[in-house]
Amino acid sequence: MDKFRNLKRFSLNDNVLDLVDLKFLPRWVILVIDILIIIASLFVSHLLILGLDVKHYKVFPLFYVFIFLVTTNVLFMYIFKTYLGVIRHSTFVDLFKIFLANLCSIVTILFINYSFYLASDQKLILIPFLGFYFAISCLFLFVFRLCVKGVFNIIKENKRSSSRKKIYILGDDDTSVAIAQVILSNPNLPFDIQGFISYHDKRLSIKLLDKRIVSKQTFISNLAKGIKEVEGVLVIKEALLKEELDFWVNLFLEYNLKIYKAPSMQKLRNNDIINNIKTIQIEDLLNRKQIKLDNMEVKKRHFQKTILVTGGAGSIGGEIVKQVALLEPLQIVILDQSETPLYDSELEMRELYPHINFKFVLADISNLSRLEPLFKKYNFSMVYHAAAYKHVPLVEDNPHEAVLVNVLGTKNLALLSSKYSVNRFVMVSTDKAVNPTNVMGASKRVAELFVQSLQNLEGNTTKFITTRFGNVLGSNGSVIPHFRKQIEKGGPVTITHPDIVRYFMTIAEACELVLHAGTMGVGGEIYVFDMGDPVRILELAKRMIKLSGFEPELDIKIIYTGLRPGEKLYEELLSDDTKTLPTSHEKIMISKDPSMPFSEIDEMTDVVIDYSKREEKQEIVKVLKCIVKEFKSNNSIYESLDK
Numbered sequence: 001m002d003k004f005r006n007l008k009r010f011s012l013n014d015n016v017l018d019l020v021d022l023k024f025l026p027r028w029v030i031l032v033i034d035i036l037i038i039i040a041s042l043f044v045s046h047l048l049i050l051g052l053d054v055k056h057y058k059v060f061p062l063f064y065v066f067i068f069l070v071t072t073n074v075l076f077m078y079i080f081k082t083y084l085g086v087i088r089h090s091t092f093v094d095l096f097k098i099f100l101a102n103l104c105s106i107v108t109i110l111f112i113n114y115s116f117y118l119a120s121d122q123k124l125i126l127i128p129f130l131g132f133y134f135a136i137s138c139l140f141l142f143v144f145r146l147c148v149k150g151v152f153n154i155i156k157e158n159k160r161s162s163s164r165k166k167i168y169i170l171g172d173d174d175t176s177v178a179i180a181q182v183i184l185s186n187p188n189l190p191f192d193i194q195g196f197i198s199y200h201d202k203r204l205s206i207k208l209l210d211k212r213i214v215s216k217q218t219f220i221s222n223l224a225k226g227i228k229e230v231e232g233v234l235v236i237k238e239a240l241l242k243e244e245l246d247f248w249v250n251l252f253l254e255y256n257l258k259i260y261k262a263p264s265m266q267k268l269r270n271n272d273i274i275n276n277i278k279t280i281q282i283e284d285l286l287n288r289k290q291i292k293l294d295n296m297e298v299k300k301r302h303f304q305k306t307i308l309v310t311g312g313a314g315s316i317g318g319e320i321v322k323q324v325a326l327l328e329p330l331q332i333v334i335l336d337q338s339e340t341p342l343y344d345s346e347l348e349m350r351e352l353y354p355h356i357n358f359k360f361v362l363a364d365i366s367n368l369s370r371l372e373p374l375f376k377k378y379n380f381s382m383v384y385h386a387a388a389y390k391h392v393p394l395v396e397d398n399p400h401e402a403v404l405v406n407v408l409g410t411k412n413l414a415l416l417s418s419k420y421s422v423n424r425f426v427m428v429s430t431d432k433a434v435n436p437t438n439v440m441g442a443s444k445r446v447a448e449l450f451v452q453s454l455q456n457l458e459g460n461t462t463k464f465i466t467t468r469f470g471n472v473l474g475s476n477g478s479v480i481p482h483f484r485k486q487i488e489k490g491g492p493v494t495i496t497h498p499d500i501v502r503y504f505m506t507i508a509e510a511c512e513l514v515l516h517a518g519t520m521g522v523g524g525e526i527y528v529f530d531m532g533d534p535v536r537i538l539e540l541a542k543r544m545i546k547l548s549g550f551e552p553e554l555d556i557k558i559i560y561t562g563l564r565p566g567e568k569l570y571e572e573l574l575s576d577d578t579k580t581l582p583t584s585h586e587k588i589m590i591s592k593d594p595s596m597p598f599s600e601i602d603e604m605t606d607v608v609i610d611y612s613k614r615e616e617k618q619e620i621v622k623v624l625k626c627i628v629k630e631f632k633s634n635n636s637i638y639e640s641l642d643k
Contacts, residue, residue, distance in 0.1 A: 031074075031083040037144060038073050041137035042066050049129050056129070059122050069125075069133065072108055076101040082141075090145040098141045106134045164192035166230045167260065170248060172196040172213050175236055179262050180209055183234075189277070191260075194230050223255045232258030234277070253546040279547065298519050301382065301424070302327035308380045309334050310365055310413065311387030313341035316428055319511040320384050321349060331357040333378055336387065337364045365409030368416075375420040382518060383417050385410060386428040388444065395440040396565040396636055399620045403612035406443035407450070407605055414451050418460045426518040427451050429468040429526070431503060437634035438567065442624040448526060449627065450605055453598040455524035463523035467514050468591065470503030483541055487548050491556035493541050496563050501534040513588070520583060526591040527583075565636045601627070 049056065056062055077083060080101040082094070109130060117123045169176050176196060183189050195212040197219050206213065214222075222229070233252055237245060252259050260277055307324050311317035312334030321334055334349070336342045339362060346360045359378075363370045365387050388406050389395050395402040410427065417425040429448055432441035451464045471478055479502070486493045517527040542552045550556045563569075581590040608623040621638045625631045633639045 037140045038137045045132035073105040076105045087148045166192050167232045168197050169234045170197050172198045234260045236262045299327045302329050304330045305381035306331045306378050308383045310385050313345040317386035319507045325353040325356045333359045335361045366404045368412045375416045381423045383425045392438045392440050393564045399439040400612040400615045402443040408609050410447035418462045424463045427466045431470045436631045442628045442631040445628045449596050452595045453601045465521035466526040467517045469529045492559045494559050494561050500537045528591045530587045563635045
């Protein structure tokens with residue numbers, strides 16, 4: 001019984017014989033099958049000879065001649081080990097061994113045949129018979145192996161298909177075909193491609209990669225009729241305009257189809273395609289065409305220069321570091337007061353950019369004595385100031401901390417940049433600084449005013465530039481990661497108000513703006529970005545729930561918690577009395593906000609900083625309202641100060 005341990009124990013699942021895991025037959029069984037095949041080849045060759053009305057030589061009985069032929073053939077099969085290969089894994093090498101074994105046996109028999117003829121003037125075997133036998137035996141042996149291989153492949157593919165997700169690929173262009181070819185050639189991918197969805201309504205009778213093409217109209221019509229042939233659709237995001245992507249995604253979500261995002265062609269070239277095909281995320285739907293400016297000018301500003309990035313362990317600061325690292329700077333100094341994120345950033349950056357000279361500094365930007373030695377030592381060419389407290393409710397409860405970091409910290413960095421003749425100081429601000437309704441926004445507006453005031457100060461050579469944008473997708477503490485965690489837990493998803501709206505941009509897009517603004521600016525500007533249409537947070541939450549495969553309110557509840565202290569329904573990028581100036585790029589504008597002279601803002605920031613050190617919250621907010629006249633508290637304990 002041990003001889004048969006390699007045989008798969010056949011199992012019946014739903015009355016289907018599972019042959020996929022069949023190991024291999026004993027080698028002697030393969031040899032016996034091959035002998036039976038060559039015997040069958042002999043008889044077929046014999047019948048062909050009889051059909052041609054040709055008679056065999058009768059020197060020896062035909063039975064003995066056949067035994068001699070088979071014995072010779074089997075001998076060379078043994079010599080070439082043609083029976084040792086696993087049949088379902090047969091390759092050209094296995095077939096070539098069979099060809100050589102049969103050829104050698106025929107050559108040997110021919111040699112014996114002509115030797116006997118020279119000795120006795122008689123031939124043993126007909127030459128045409130040997131030709132037929134050689135061709136037919138090779139053919140039968142080849143076909144046997146190819147058939148077994150084909151059957152196993154079909155069974156294996158059917159079993160694999162039953163456990164794979166049936167999908168269509170959206171599109172029938174060259175890119176779609178290239179991605180389909182990669183998926184079909186990778187047995188580890190959990191997808192079974194059923195066909196392609198054409199972007200057009202015209203019916204097509206052709207096939208691609210032996211998969212059918214479904215017209216746009218037919219696909220939509222089938223869905224409307226309840227005919228859902230697949231579980232999901234693979235979308236090539238780069239091939240679609242935003243409006244087209246929105247149309248298809250809304251359609252797929254309406255009919256509960258899973259939406260997968262295909263990797264870029266560049267990622268297709270590596271071997272990690274399994275990790276590059278992912279379900280489409282809300283970030284993919286909110287993303288717009290990114291800003292593209294003069295990258296050569298950006299590189300010139302950073303090439304072989306020493307750069308300081310404050311808040312470099314955060315989401316915005318970390319992305320700035322990554323983009324600067326690509327510009328071949330002399331050194332990047334990354335400063336942050338959060339120990340663990342800074343350590344994580346160090347590990348990541350040194351792995352990603354081993355050729356870049358990094359310096360990681362644990363420091364608080366409100367500590368002037370800690371900052372000044374850095375400016376003395378490193379001779380910074382650019383300072384990117386991304387360090388800030390930004391969480392509205394927390395800052396509303398702790399206004400003293402907001403002033404110490406957002407105002408005093410910015411003041412320290414800006415004054416040191418001017419003192420040590422840093423070429424450019426680029427501050428990252430927020431749309432919450434416009435007509436602020438909370439302490440966080442007001443503190444950032446004060447920082448903007450102070451930075452602007454330094455531009456025309458006597459003896460200053462530093463160009464002070466401010467960038468102002470809305471919410472950043474995926475940044476620390478932003479709404480999307482928060483919603484994602486709530487959905488993963490099964491809900492509920494919490495929204496402060498059903499009518500709340502926000503502007504969104506990607507982290508990479510925001511940081512590209514920061515770098516380009518630092519290049520474009522001549523000093524004193526506040527750059528604002530055309531962020532497109534605002535997004536209703538309720539619709540955002542519903543879409544995220546649907547993209548996760550759930551139904552809003554049915555599977556995942558949505559709960560309204562009420563506006564938080566200092567929060568408003570909508571954000572603005574420009575003040576009411578603000579004018580804008582165009583720049584060399586249509587998506588970037590200069591905001592001409594009212595400014596303050598240095599002496600005035602310097603004195604008033606000293607006052608609010610002094611109150612902050614004593615933690616006198618009411619006095620802090622009073623001074624902030626005095627500096628930022630448009631600061632009107634909303635849903636906050638400080639509303640009484642506006643009366």
